[in-house]
Amino acid sequence: MLLIYRDEKLWEEMSAQQRVAAYQEAVDFTEGLRKSGVYQGGAPLEHVSTATTVRMKQGKPVMTDGPFAETKEALGGYSIVEAKDLVHATELSKGCPILEVGDIKTDTAPRARHATADNFLPEGTTLDEYEQSIIKEALHRANGNKSQAARMLGLTRNALRYRLSQMGIES
Numbered sequence: 001m002l003l004i005y006r007d008e009k010l011w012e013e014m015s016a017q018q019r020v021a022a023y024q025e026a027v028d029f030t031e032g033l034r035k036s037g038v039y040q041g042g043a044p045l046e047h048v049s050t051a052t053t054v055r056m057k058q059g060k061p062v063m064t065d066g067p068f069a070e071t072k073e074a075l076g077g078y079s080i081v082e083a084k085d086l087v088h089a090t091e092l093s094k095g096c097p098i099l100e101v102g103d104i105k106t107d108t109a110p111r112a113r114h115a116t117a118d119n120f121l122p123e124g125t126t127l128d129e130y131e132q133s134i135i136k137e138a139l140h141r142a143n144g145n146k147s148q149a150a151r152m153l154g155l156t157r158n159a160l161r162y163r164l165s166q167m168g169i170e171s
Contacts (some may be wrong), residue, residue, distance in 0.1 A: 002079040003106075023100070
């Protein structure tokens, strides 16, 4: 995962034209990752001033507008890439234009184990948990669009809605 941070002060000092150009360069960079076959997903994030912070106080969620901590840099977006290792992820991030006004932090996740005859599901996972994780991932990739997620899963929209209600995810 490439976590793309930008220096908020430098970003604000840029003219609107410079920000549009930087955004287009980021789109072009992402398109290059997509064409090379390593891009799995990602998105830009809104300005940190639009954030809502959620904390638990006495067992109840408390929401406040704005970021929790004052910081010079803010997460501006992310890209999920298929990298062989941390070195490969770092190489992929070198072409990102945001490096002019921020930086990229790379993080790696352990690779999923392949199923074997003795262990068909990922270790410690039940079939219901595995199905739920697949459905949640499809919804994430479809940005919450149930019809699109259902098509990804080879289901009708009603079949997906039924599964969601059975899992207690949403109706």
